[in-house]
Amino acid sequence: KNEVEQSPQNLTAQEGEFITINCSYSVGISALHWLQQHPGGGIVSLFMLSSGKKKHGRLIATINIQEKHSSLHITASHPRDSAVYICAVQLRTGTASKLTFGTGTRLQVTL
Amino acid sequence: DTEVTQTPKHLVMGMTNKKSLKCEQHMGHRAMYWYKQKAKKPPELMFVYSYEKLSINESVPSRFSPECPNSSLLNLHLHALQPEDSALYLCASSPQGYEQFFGPGTRLTVL
Numbered sequence: 391k392n393e394v395e396q397s398p399q400n401l402t403a404q405e406g407e408f409i410t411i412n413c414s415y416s417v418g419i420s421a422l423h424w425l426q427q428h429p430g431g432g433i434v435s436l437f438m439l440s441s442g443k444k445k446h447g448r449l450i451a452t453i454n455i456q457e458k459h460s461s462l463h464i465t466a467s468h469p470r471d472s473a474v475y476i477c478a479v480q481l482r483t484g485t486a487s488k489l490t491f492g493t494g495t496r497l498q499v500t501l
Numbered sequence: 502d503t504e505v506t507q508t509p510k511h512l513v514m515g516m517t518n519k520k521s522l523k524c525e526q527h528m529g530h531r532a533m534y535w536y537k538q539k540a541k542k543p544p545e546l547m548f549v550y551s552y553e554k555l556s557i558n559e560s561v562p563s564r565f566s567p568e569c570p571n572s573s574l575l576n577l578h579l580h581a582l583q584p585e586d587s588a589l590y591l592c593a594s595s596p597q598g599y600e601q602f603f604g605p606g607t608r609l610t611v612l
Contacts, residue, residue, distance in 0.1 A: 423600060431589055433544070433603035476543055487532070487595060488557060491543035 393417050396477050396492035403499050409464040411495045413477030416458065421480040423489065424451050424462050428473045436462070438480075467499045505604035507592050513610045516582060522607045524575040524592030533575040534601065535567060536591040544591055550575060582611045 395414045403409050413422070424436040437444050437451040439460065444451050448467075453460040464471055477492040505526045514520050524533065532551050536544035549557035550569040564586075566578040575592055587610045593601040 425603075431591075431606040431608065433591060433593075433606075435600045435602065438600040478543075487599075487601070488546060488549065489601065494543055 392493070393490050394477055394479055394492040396495050398495060399493065400496045401498070403467050403497070405468055405499055405501050407467050407499075409467050409471075409497065409499075411462045411475050411477075411497070413460045413462070413492055414458060415460075415477075415479045415490075417479065417481065417490075419479040419481060420487070422453055422460050423478040423480065424460075425476040425478060426473045427476060427494070433476070436475075464497075469499045469501060472497055472499050505592055505594055505602050507590075507604040507607050509607060510605065511608045511610075513612065514579065514582065515612050516584070518582075519578070519580045521579065522577040522590055522592075522609075524577075524594075524604055525573055526594040526602070527573055528594065528596070528602065529572075530594035530596050530602070531572060532595045532597070533569060534593040534595075535575070535577050536593065538589040538591055538606070540588075548577075579609075582609075584611050587611045 393416050397412045421438050421440045423438050426434045426436050439453040448465045450463040474494045474496050476494045478489040480487045508523045534549050535547040537547055538544040546559050547561045548567045553569045564581050568576040589606045589608050591606045592604040595601040
């Protein structure tokens with residue numbers, strides 16, 4: 391069993407829909423990251439969370455440390471949101487952090 | 502300057518070649534990372550440098566040799582690679598205990 395599980399693996403939505411991607415983990419963590427990767431490579435860090443909730447534009451990320459669960463929400467989805475969304479847990483703080491990645495959720499938003 | 506740059510963007514090499522990948526950041530981050538990503542898989546950590554010293558080596562074969570000549574630069578020297586080493590190689594950097602900033606990656610093909 392992977393230490394980080396994401397669901398769903400694939401998601402298709404119509405423009406304007408509210409989207410939720412879930413992440414569960416089984417280890418103690420110091421922080422959780424949500425990352426976005428568009429086709430062609432580059433990874434963008436969306437959020438780093440250690441508790442509670444963060445919001446940036448149409449994106450909202452929440453984390454429940456006791457339940458070892460996080461969600462990424464996209465409101466009013468748009469085709470440009472189509473990408474792979476990756477949950478990663480940070481296993482220690484300090485100068486260098488080691489991330490363990492989930493397998494990603496492939497999101498396709500259609501017109 | 503708030504980005505991580507990687508060169509080259511694409512690299513094709515034979516199994517007997519020696520080549521190097523380069524990663525640079527000028528954000529003052531003291532931790533730098535090399536990841537390998539195969540198609541439709543999450544990134545896998547290869548190496549972590551902290552204050553220009555190698556702090557994590559994830560049992561990477563010796564045909565991959567990292568080098569951190571200064572706090573802004575990270576190299577990955579490649580020698581005698583195998584076709585299965587073909588992948589996207591991602592570099593990242595982070596300030597102490599905070600989110601990682603990823604570069605756009607080098608897409609490597611080994612013939």
